[in-house]
Amino acid sequence: MKAAFYTLGCKVNQYETEYMSELLKKAGFEIVPPEEKADYYIINSCTVTATADQKTRQSVRRFKRRHPDSAVILTGCMPQAFPEDAEALTEADIVLSNKNDFDILKLINEYEQKKARLVRIEKHKTGDEFRYCSINGFNDRIRAFVKIEDGCDRFCSYCIIPESRGRVRSKKPEDLKKEIENLADSAIKEIVLVGINLSAYGKGEDYNIVDAVKICADTEGIERVRLGSLEPDHITDDIIRQLSQIHKFCPQFHISLQSGCNKTLKNMNRHYTAEEYRALCEKLRNAFENASITTDVMVGFNEETDDDFTESLDFVKSIGFEKVHVFPYSQRNGTAASRKGDSVTKQEKEKRAQIMIEETEKIRRGYLKGLVGKTAEVLFENEILPGIFQGYTKNYLPVRKESKKDNLLGKILNVKITDYCDEFCIAE
Numbered sequence: 001m002k003a004a005f006y007t008l009g010c011k012v013n014q015y016e017t018e019y020m021s022e023l024l025k026k027a028g029f030e031i032v033p034p035e036e037k038a039d040y041y042i043i044n045s046c047t048v049t050a051t052a053d054q055k056t057r058q059s060v061r062r063f064k065r066r067h068p069d070s071a072v073i074l075t076g077c078m079p080q081a082f083p084e085d086a087e088a089l090t091e092a093d094i095v096l097s098n099k100n101d102f103d104i105l106k107l108i109n110e111y112e113q114k115k116a117r118l119v120r121i122e123k124h125k126t127g128d129e130f131r132y133c134s135i136n137g138f139n140d141r142i143r144a145f146v147k148i149e150d151g152c153d154r155f156c157s158y159c160i161i162p163e164s165r166g167r168v169r170s171k172k173p174e175d176l177k178k179e180i181e182n183l184a185d186s187a188i189k190e191i192v193l194v195g196i197n198l199s200a201y202g203k204g205e206d207y208n209i210v211d212a213v214k215i216c217a218d219t220e221g222i223e224r225v226r227l228g229s230l231e232p233d234h235i236t237d238d239i240i241r242q243l244s245q246i247h248k249f250c251p252q253f254h255i256s257l258q259s260g261c262n263k264t265l266k267n268m269n270r271h272y273t274a275e276e277y278r279a280l281c282e283k284l285r286n287a288f289e290n291a292s293i294t295t296d297v298m299v300g301f302n303e304e305t306d307d308d309f310t311e312s313l314d315f316v317k318s319i320g321f322e323k324v325h326v327f328p329y330s331q332r333n334g335t336a337a338s339r340k341g342d343s344v345t346k347q348e349k350e351k352r353a354q355i356m357i358e359e360t361e362k363i364r365r366g367y368l369k370g371l372v373g374k375t376a377e378v379l380f381e382n383e384i385l386p387g388i389f390q391g392y393t394k395n396y397l398p399v400r401k402e403s404k405k406d407n408l409l410g411k412i413l414n415v416k417i418t419d420y421c422d423e424f425c426i427a428e
Helices: 011-026 051-066 077-081 083-086 101-114 162-165 171-187 209-217 237-244 261-269 274-285 306-319 346-369
Strands: 001-007 031-032 038-043 071-076 092-098 118-120 141-151 190-195 224-227 252-254 292-299 323-328 376-386 390-391 398-402 410-418 426-428
Touching: 001 011, 001 323, 011 038, 011 071, 011 101, 011 141, 011 190, 011 346, 038 051, 038 077, 051 071, 051 077, 071 077, 071 101, 077 083, 077 162, 101 118, 101 224, 118 274, 171 209, 190 209, 190 261, 209 224, 224 252, 224 292, 237 274, 237 410, 261 274, 274 306, 292 306, 292 346, 306 346, 323 346, 376 398, 398 410
Parallel strands: 001 031, 001 038, 038 071, 071 092, 092 118, 141 190, 190 224, 252 292, 292 323, 398 426
Antiparallel strands: 376 390, 376 410, 390 398, 410 426
């Protein structure tokens, strides 16, 4: 039989799709692209925003409409956070949650026997342990996302993630070590450690995020290690010091900001101030050569005034992020913020988002322009066009280079940046 995956959302979802894919392959399934005909279409959903839920519903209905004789499976965060909504999506033949999505093969076998709709959504509970998971490759890529943490204990007022992912729990170091060794044997050269609240890795245990980085860096064949999204108040001076001593560690830090206005941060129930965030950025740039700091910024949060937005904008500009992901506030049912309403109009949110995007893009273009003429170490990951290869610097800058004679895939080369555009740099 054939199965196709369609993944929405974060790097953790992409990892879990790879894990489910390997489970099905071992059982004899052929994994095909979602554009091809398959017996099962698996939608791994995201629910971080209302727009994400809308995309999930559209995806389920689209696959069922195009392939009425195939079975559609809905899993991921949306069924976990909103089980009633997921169950009401009758175009899905099998509905399960991210807590039990690793039981996907068992449910497919049950569905094959009964030919009746299955809805199996198991809730997260306090005290749940990290469920064992390990992959042996990553969709024929050179860089692999590796999930080492799940869940979140922060309860930001706007966020549904604690409901959709449960509490913090961590992969055991010995399990991680074995997984990284297997990935190295599969020619993976770069590891990206990911989690729902990655910087909480090891909470309540005798290990932390530095130990995870060291496991990867000490594995023969792994050339680079980088981290996924981080929370600012978890990055201590000692963690910075230890990471700076690991040669294979990539100094690219995606540190969630959300707002540069202290009033808004407090309303969001974030656990830091703008001043503390600024101090962290200064420490990172002092500790790491060519450190890259990127972030997420939300605009139009409930009760954000024009002055609050201006304060946030000025703060973002003053930090000089290498890249900023800007998005308008989206009210999520079941969160603390949803009980207070949404005082900023859609039009105003879109206006503020556009202003923030324009200003941060100016900063990014200036950053890219300043790189022209400099050299950088690039790991080339794919051939996007015949003879045109793309890779990334250690601080995650996309770089393209022409090579008509040599295959650059998997090679680390020092290149000279000669030009740039909005999305990447050009090198020789």
